[in-house]
Amino acid sequence: MMRSMYSGVSGVKGHQTRMDVVGNNIANVNTTGFKSGRVTFADTLSQTTANASAPTGNLGGTNPKQIGLGVGVSTIDTLFTDGAVQSTGKNTDLCLSGNGLFVVKNGSETYYTRNGAFEFDESGNYVMPGNGMKVQGWMGTDGVVSTSGAVTDISIxxxxxxxxxxxEKTTYSYNLKSNPPVVTQYSFKYTDTTTTPPTTxxxxxxNSGDYVGASATQPVTVTFSDGTKTTYTSGVYTVGRSLPVTTSFNFYDSLGSVHTATVLLEKADVGTLQYLDTNGNTVTKTGTAxxxxxxSTDTVTExxxxxxxxxxxxxxxxxxEDGVLREATSFSTPTALNRDTYDATTLSYTPTAVSTTSAATISLTASVSAPNGSTRPQSIVLDYSTVTSYADINTINATPDGNAAGTLKSISIDSSGVITGVYTNSVIQPEAQVAIAQFSNAAGLTKTGSSLYQTSNNSGTPNVKGASDLGCSITPSALEMSNVDIANEFSDMIITQRGFQSNSKVITVSDEMLETMINMKR
Structure with a gap:
């Protein structure tokens, strides 16, 4: 008679625990990054009044006779499913999606959270404003963030x-048109002072290699290999060469002052070239130099x-011949360059002969002389290693490094957790990256309050990487809402209430039966 009462008591206790979890879920329905809980039940030990028996020759087998002794709480699980993304418009808020948690620290104590409501404090520390815990990640050096080292406090x-x-370097990219028309002839008028009077x-x-400068007083008519003919009043024109492709870029000296360099590219000679392939074999092909x-002139006044x-x-x-830049030796004899005998212009630049060797990088030396007499020399590497030379398109572009002095004016965060700084000198570079921890069993983490977790014996050790390395994504300017489904919680509340009532009734009926048995003596 007492077994049913104690079974009812265990049922009441179990459903009370389930109601506690349901109540906590509903209480945190609007808690940022909250993960809902779930209770599962399992029956307890059963009392065996008769064991099972095997079949015999005359009788079949019998099943065991067992009476259950009630219910117990099997697990209280934390459900780490993603919550909905809620946009906030605050650029320091982060919403994490996927199997991961943010890493924060309080001194030497490490905690984990899905609450991405972060901001920068007065000292530039990236923190949880409610408790001051510092968000962990990797700091950048000269615009490069490495995630291979240990995490540290993010401070910007x-x-x-x-x-x-x-x-220090200017990188050339894209394509240099391989088939521009070349100059086949030029003509201009000049004054012959050897006659009396002077004659025009x-x-x-x-002649290949002859060149002349054009000006307003000395127009030059140029004929090209495609049959076109144009008269110019500026520039330099060389028979056998194309019009120059102009590439200009701004560069900075050691004080951050900006200067402009103009580098020209002229198609010159076609011949054979020889280079070593990746296997060390000598290859001979047709090439274009x-x-x-x-x-411009060698000296520019700023x-x-x-x-x-x-x-x-x-x-x-x-x-x-395939449009690939080769570090090679040319077998062609470079064409000698000769200025036209009757050219009376001031040349804007002087054509340069090609060499018998080709390189992918070229050194440009710039020496800045200030009015006070100080000089700042610098060497800039012009890197053409990725440039191609295919037909019909000319998209070559120069991108220099270096920068003027500046100050950080704003930051932004991308889906990988990289914090990018925008400076007043127009430089945009990574400053830090937010770390993400992933656990083999996130449900095994221990809740410590304030939406924080710590490792336990069953959570596993954290694998701390960048978000994209772990298959997670970050939505900036947003927060993760609670993953509590209020409709499910109300359904669970009804089911729990009915279970509690039913078990209470078992206790009541068992009590009445005991009372009836006692009254039998009367």
């Missing part, structure tokens, strides 16, 4: 200074009165 002070950095004559040349030359002197040797780029 708005207004921090960026030092000026001199340009015409100088014409079809391009001369790299300065697009707006502040300083003078920048440029130096660039006779450098050559050679593309093979």
């Amino acid at each position: 002070q708005i207004g921090k200074a960026m030092a000026a950095k001199a340009t 004559k015409t100088s014409t040349s079809t 391009w001369s790299v030359l300065l697009g 707006a502040d009165g300083s003078k920048t002197t440029y130096s660039l040797g006779g450098d050559t780029l050679t593309f093979d």
Whole structure:
């Protein structure tokens, strides 16, 4: 008689526990990043009044006779399903989706959370504003963030200074048109002072390598290989070469002052070239040489009165018949360059002969002389290694490094958790990256309150990486809502209430039966 009462008591206790979990879920229906709980029941030990018996020759087998002794709470699970994304418009808020948690620290104590309501404090620390715990991640160095080291506090002070950095490299990209028309003839009028009186004559040349400068007082008519003919009043024109492709880029000296360099590319000679392939074999192909030359006089006077002197040797780029730039040796004899005898102009630049070797990188030297006499020399590598030379399109572009001095004015965060800084000098670079921890069994983490978790014996050790490395994604300017489904919770509440009532009734009926048995003596 007492077994049913104690079974009813266990049922009441179990359903009370389930109601506690349902109540906690509903209480946290609007808690940022909250993960709902779930209770599962299991029956307890059963009392065996008769064991099972095996079949015999005359009788069949019998099943065991067992009386259950009630119910117990099997598990209280934390459900780590994603909550809905709620946009906030605050650029420091982060919503994490996927199997991961943010990492925060309080001194030496490490905690984990799905609550991404972060912000920067007065010292530039990225923190949970409710408790001051510091968000962990990796800090960048010179715009490069490495996630291979240990995590540390993320600290980015708005207004921090960026030092000026001199340009060291200019990277050329995209395509250099392989089939531009070349000059086949030029002609211009000049004054012959050897006659009396001086007479006007015409100088014409079809000799490869002859060049002339054009001006308003000395127009030059140029005939090209495609049959077109144009008269120019500026520029330099060389028989056997294309019109120059102009590439200009701004570069910075060590003080952060900006200067402009102009580099020209002229298609020059076609011949054979020889290079080593990846297996070390010598390959001979037809190639096209391009001369790299300065697009202005060697010395430029800047707006502040300083003078920048440029130096660039006779450098050559050679593309093979497949449009690939090769570091090679050319078997062609470079064409000799000769200025027209009757040219009376001031040349804007001087054509440069091609060399018998080709390189992928070329050195440009720029020396800035200030009015006070100080000089700042620097060497800039012009990297053409990724440039191709295919027909019909000319998209070559130069991108220099270096920057002027500046200060950090704003930040943004992307879906990988990379915090990017925007500086007043127009430099945009990564400053830090938010770390994400992933556990083999996130449900095994121990809740410590304030939407925080800590590791337990059954959670596993955290695998701390960037969000994209773990298959997670971050939505900036948003927060993760609670994953509590209020409709399910109300349904569970009804079911729990009925279970509690039913078990209470078992206790009541068992009590009445005991009372009836006692009254039998009367």
